[in-house]
Amino acid sequence: MLTGATVLASSSDGMAAKAAEAQVDGPAPDLASMQREKVALVDPPFVHPHEQATKATPGIKEFRLVIEEKPLVIDQDGTTYPAMTFNGTVPGPLMVVHEGDYVELTLVNPDTNAMQHNIDFHAATGGLGGGALTLINPGEQTVLRFKATRAGVFVYHCAPGGPMIPWHVVSGMNGAIMVLPREGLKDEAGNSLRYDRIYYIGEQDFYLPRDSKGVFKSYASPGDGYEEIMEVMTKLVPSHVVFNGAAGALTGDKAMAAKVGETVLIVHSQANRDSRPHLIGGHGDHVWEQGKFDNPPAKNLETWLVRGGSAAAALYKFRQPGIYAYVNHNLIEAVILGATAHFMVEGDWNDDLMKQVSAPGPIPA
Structure with missing residues (x-):
């Protein structure tokens, strides 16, 4: 497991990867019977604890992002920017799952905010990356679930429509999600690669x-x-x-x-x-x-x-x-x-x- 920025390696075999592949391409599994895990996000540059490789069958990973509209000091002269953020940080936290897992995000827009917000996951398939299903007003929250079908690192960002999209993004509303292969990272020859810190x-x-x-x-x-x-x-x-x-x-x-x-x-x-x-x-x-x-x-x-x-x-x-x-x-x-x-x-x-x-x-x- 990773603690703070330090990672301890974990082993894996091909069984979990094959199970994940079957879930991606085969019939939908019984989500009610899948194992759930609530993941506590941490502020960048650090990353929440996670396994680099896993033998576990795919599960549902639960995350929570709270949208905060707040001023941020952006340089050493004390310049402030009227920012919009996920969880109060720019960028928003890095989420880590494995290929074949389900990401279940609770997105919260407190009534202290003034604007509509949503989230577009570049890792997701359909519905504007989730943006079409997550548009919420101040005082509302919504839950989005998607299957992580592609391994890699991907951006997520707010995309409420029209000129609001670039404005929200350059005001700080962006982050990333990492979808690891179930067998972990590999080099060009298929040899395992591991990291001590992330x-x-x-x-x-x-x-x-x-x-x-x-x-x-x-x-x-x-x-x-x-x-x-x-x-x-x-x-x-x-x-x-x-x-x-x-x-x-x-x-x-x-x-x-x-x-x-x-x-x-x-x-x-x-x-x-x-x-x-x-x-x-x-x-x-x-x-x-x-x-x-x-x-x-x-x-x-x-x-x-x-x-x-x-x-x-x-x-x-x-x-x-x-x-x-x-x-x-x-x-x-x-x-x-x-x-x-x-x-x-x-x-x-x-x-x-x-x-x-x-x-x-x-x-x-």
Whole structure:
């Protein structure tokens, strides 16, 4: 099981995978007899406890998301954005199930909110990904169930219709779900791959207008900022591009921890724009750039692409200690607009991999 960000490996055989395949393609099972599990979600970049591989037959995984409309501080200058969120975080929590499981989501729109909301799961089949069945007013809740028929990492987001769709998405209403193969991750040759830790990075573009003095505007509620924010949005030039809701959200004392010799799975989503993740000083040992685990992973990538409206997954085994910057390699967005995170890696230095042969000094005459 995974605790916080640390995963203990679990074994599996082919029986559960075959059972899941039969459920995907065969007659509907008796849901009343299926095992249910209530899953407590955690705030990104962390991920709730889960098995990497499972021998269990498919079951029903119960999740709960509460929609919160609230201001968020999005940079180190204290700039606030009138955000809309799932469970109060940007991105919303990462959900993890296995292929063949049923996802049963309770979506809650408290009466303290002002707007309609819903949820579109890119992992789901039919009904606008669930968006057509989950539109709820303030003071309402609904329950959606869908079968996880495809393995991979997928975006979910709010999609209430028309111009509300991009506005809600770029106001923070997006997250991801990971559907693991029942036998766990595999390399291109079918060998098992496991991770010691998992982190979820949700990249977010914000579009805040400035006043006549060049200062970012603030709004008491999302609705108050709608017209001016929409005007900035239609120019397609974000004011901020950040990881996990704010510039600096995953740096300094909030850096993601790891140790030399540990393998880390990085799930990265972008619900609206393309991104180019790059781990400075490291690589993508195995990368599912398109986010789908039935496809063989690419190997040894320096930079990979996360297409707008999708998620990717990358495995890397850390080999040296130190601070690793994880960036969107549009370096303007990384350095100036905020799309930078840090990994803090503990362990012993390996001179064979890198060594300073001579310290900086004067050029010899």
